[in-house]
Amino acid sequence: MSLEINIPDVKAEVEAAFAEYEAALVSNDVETLDRLFLHAAHTVRYGVGENLYGYTEIAAFRAARSPFNLERTLERTLITTYGRDMATAWTLFRRPSLVDKVGRQSQVWMRTPDGWRVVAAHVSLMAESAATSP
Numbered sequence: 001m002s003l004e005i006n007i008p009d010v011k012a013e014v015e016a017a018f019a020e021y022e023a024a025l026v027s028n029d030v031e032t033l034d035r036l037f038l039h040a041a042h043t044v045r046y047g048v049g050e051n052l053y054g055y056t057e058i059a060a061f062r063a064a065r066s067p068f069n070l071e072r073t074l075e076r077t078l079i080t081t082y083g084r085d086m087a088t089a090w091t092l093f094r095r096p097s098l099v100d101k102v103g104r105q106s107q108v109w110m111r112t113p114d115g116w117r118v119v120a121a122h123v124s125l126m127a128e129s130a131a132t133s134p
Helices: 008-027 030-036 055-064
Strands: 044-046 051-053 073-082 086-094 101-112 115-127
Touching (some): 008 030, 008 101, 008 115, 030 055, 051 055
Antiparallel strands (some): 101 115
16 A cells, blocks of 8 residues: 555645635634544644643634734745545744744644644744754
8 A cells, every 4th residue: 555645636635625724824814723523532733832642732822812913924834635534734934023033833733524623732842043043
């Protein structure tokens, strides 16, 4: 059995889901953000200052998060699909409010009967000087 990577129609679906997530993130559309995470106890999100296990903890974090300074620009976004039902999304981001920092975001997406959902995510920050070093 060979695994097909980046099937064009599947990749387009994940790219659209990722774009929907990004638009919701920068506009603080909590309802959409909540919908795009798998509603399950085994969904995980590690953030810059929090470790969230399960959809309930993730949704509580989103509800309490400040809606300010969310705008950002993305760089080097890489979305890869594996077969028809699994994908990863990686991106670097910069925020005007995070001087001399580069953010990193990774997500694992899974196709569900309700559409593509994030099942695992990680967000971290690093110094700008470290981000440009080999």
